[in-house]
Amino acid sequence: MHELSIAEALIEQVQEIAAKERATVTAIAVSIGSFSGVDPEALDQSFKIATAGTPLAGANLDIKKVPAKLLCHSCEKESCPELPLFECQYCGSMDCEMISGRDMLLQSVELES
Ligand SMILES: [Zn+2]
Structure with a gap:
């Protein structure tokens, strides 16, 4: 279960922020x-x-x-692919680049001192 190692990495990152601010993480x-x-x-x-x-x-x-978002290199449009179909929804081209939906990001940390 790799989510556990992801959670642990996330916790480590958040705890570093909390330690720096000398605060408790609430959210x-x-x-x-x-x-x-x-x-x-x-x-x-x-x-x-x-x-x-x-x-x-x-x-x-x-x-x-x-959601995953693709940028089509053929028609330059952005579309949300119907996964697992990896193609442009406008022209059907497979020459697409994934511009979002591939990462997990820490958005914000709420602290209470
Ligand atoms: Zn296209």
Whole structure:
């Protein structure tokens, strides 16, 4: 279950921020691309498991799902692909570049001192 290692990396990152600010983390917001390979539910579960007994226990994890977006190199239009179909919805070209939906990003951290 690789969501657990993702959760642990996320927790480490957030704890660093909290330590710097000498504050307690109350909420964390992340965005997960639909093509990132991260399962939002599994991450939520892993986050709860990994934070149990740590200063982060009870912090709210807000997960925003980001749809995949393609930029077509043939017609220069952006479209949201019907995964797993990786083609432009306007001209059907497969010459597309994924411009969003591939990453998981830490959006914000809410702190309370
Ligand atoms: Zn196109």
